[in-house]
Amino acid sequence: METKKVAKEYLQKDILRTIFQMRKRQEDDKQIKRIIVLDYDLTEYHWKTNIKKLQEEGFLETDSDAKIPALTESGTEYARQLQRAAEGWNQFLQMSGVDEKTADRDGRLMACEVSDPDKIDNLWKFINEGGRSSIPKSVDCHTLWKKLKPGKYQMWYSFYTTEIGKERKAAIEDMRFERDGWLHIEPWEIWLELTEHPENEDDRTIWYQNMHGIWKKEEVNDHSIKIPATAFHIEYEQQWLGEIHFTCNMGFVAEKKKGSKKKTICLLDGSLLQKIPDIV
Secondary structure, three states: OOOOOOOHHHHHHHHHHHHHHHHHOOOOHHHHHHHHHHHHOOOHHHHHHHHHHHHHOOOEOOOOOOOOOOEOHHHHHHHHHHHHHHHHHHHHHHHOOOOHHHHHHHHHHHHHHOOOHHHHHHHHHHHHHHOOOOOOEEOOHHHHHHHOOOEEEEEEEEEEEEEOOOOHHHOEEOOOEOOEEEEEEOOOOEEEEEEEOOOOOOOOEEEEEOOOOOEEEOEEEOOEEEEEHHHOEEEEEHHHOOEEEEEEEEEEEOOOOOHHHOOEEEEEEEEEOOOOOOOO
């Protein structure tokens, strides 16, 4: 089932969910539209038609000249419901052996069909209690905000460099960064702090790849590097002694080109050192 070939009612629901989710990550409207249009191969006419339909259904405000009108109260509530359902179906599919990319795509479409709160409550109950506890659970930032108080948490990182397209097992260790780092939990955002090794002589610009595969330039202050939550994937697995793992892709370029153009890529794998309450 290709993402670009979906029923109209599914398309409108997933557009609403995507707008809601990307605005939570403070993406601008231009970027939100670009992602949706590319994902579903929409023409400008079909984009405007779907936005108008969401307005007619009361999910988007009508008295707005913005390219993407704000969500109404009912639109926000329904989009949040769809997002929770999509995350649940994503987890269920991965527990069944479906790969992460397919689970994300099909989980979103399944949420458009089944998102009733009671049914999704039962789905999450199965995942957290009746499902296989050894399967990694994707953790979102809202879960971290619930489990961890605002503050600075110590991390341990490992970095490996490999050529794009090569398997990770072929990667070699990269010593550009210190192994010790920090996870920052703030009321308004979550981010990882990396520190370049003091003896590092690599002056190439650092980029990170966000969850949509788009490369963005990292914020660097002296030797301290900030990676926002939109760039890393978080997993929790009980068989890892209750550890939370953070992974992301980084690229390095000497010229003003996007990281995806580089032949090599750095893989970050981080573990939170503090013991935290079980994530359920």
